[in-house]
Amino acid sequence: AQSVTQPDIHITVSEGASLELRCNYSYGATPYLFWYVQSPGQGLQLLLKYFSGDTLVQGIKGFEAEFKRSQSSFNLRKPSVHWSDAAEYFCAVGGYGGFKTIFGAGTRLFVKA
Amino acid sequence: EAGVTQSPTHLIKTRGQQVTLRCSPISGHTSVYWYQQALGLGLQFLLWYDEGEERNRGNFPPRFSGRQFPNYSSELNVNALELEDSALYLCASRGPTGPQETQYFGPGTRLLVL
Numbered sequence: 338a339q340s341v342t343q344p345d346i347h348i349t350v351s352e353g354a355s356l357e358l359r360c361n362y363s364y365g366a367t368p369y370l371f372w373y374v375q376s377p378g379q380g381l382q383l384l385l386k387y388f389s390g391d392t393l394v395q396g397i398k399g400f401e402a403e404f405k406r407s408q409s410s411f412n413l414r415k416p417s418v419h420w421s422d423a424a425e426y427f428c429a430v431g432g433y434g435g436f437k438t439i440f441g442a443g444t445r446l447f448v449k450a
Numbered sequence: 451e452a453g454v455t456q457s458p459t460h461l462i463k464t465r466g467q468q469v470t471l472r473c474s475p476i477s478g479h480t481s482v483y484w485y486q487q488a489l490g491l492g493l494q495f496l497l498w499y500d501e502g503e504e505r506n507r508g509n510f511p512p513r514f515s516g517r518q519f520p521n522y523s524s525e526l527n528v529n530a531l532e533l534e535d536s537a538l539y540l541c542a543s544r545g546p547t548g549p550q551e552t553q554y555f556g557p558g559t560r561l562l563v564l
Contacts, residue, residue, distance in 0.1 A: 371552065380456075380558045442492040
């Protein structure tokens with residue numbers, strides 16, 4: 338069955354510290370992988386996506402993610418977190434046709450001064 | 451390029467009423483998706499429209515329905531509102547199939563049912 342697991346419901350990081358948000362997926366075909374960010378009361382903004390090629394993907398706002406097929410993972414990273422990064426982050430996996438896109442439950446990021 | 455737009459931004463209804471939410475996709479996008487995001491829950495897939503047709507629906511009762519117009523904009527209708535319908539309703543649009551398999555989201559409509 339297709340699924341996305343974000344093991345951490347919430348994470349707290351100090352401002353300036355590094356960040357890694359975990360995402361594991363189960364998908365029967367070659368996956369398209371996405372990370373979105375949602376600020377409170379807002380829609381989802383696309384941070385980055387992976388379709389093929391280089392397994393290290395650069396996104397907006399200084400985020401990057403690495404696709405590891407052997408581990409079925411697509412973890413999101415940022416070397417230095419800013420207070421404005423506090424939000425909810427969603428990992429998603431999809432395939433051809435779009436309608437099979439499945440979202441994880443989200444990880445809420447708190448940033449402390 | 452304008453993004454996905456949704457209207458209204460906020461809405462308050464009472465139980466039993468009906469509501470219509472609207473979504474305009476990014477220009478050139480033919481697919482529209484609707485999601486419900488209730489407090490504390492993730493994104494629950496509601497409906498997918500493409501080229502004017504309903505292509506798939508999530509595990510929601512028939513009182514959730516919608517349509518897509520020739521200009522690819524879409525409406526989501528919810529009849530006989532219940533308290534648990536209170537949520538953020540998100541619309542997303544997607545471009546043509548192939549490498550651009552990405553959904554772009556609107557700001558959402560916050561619905562409160564009293």
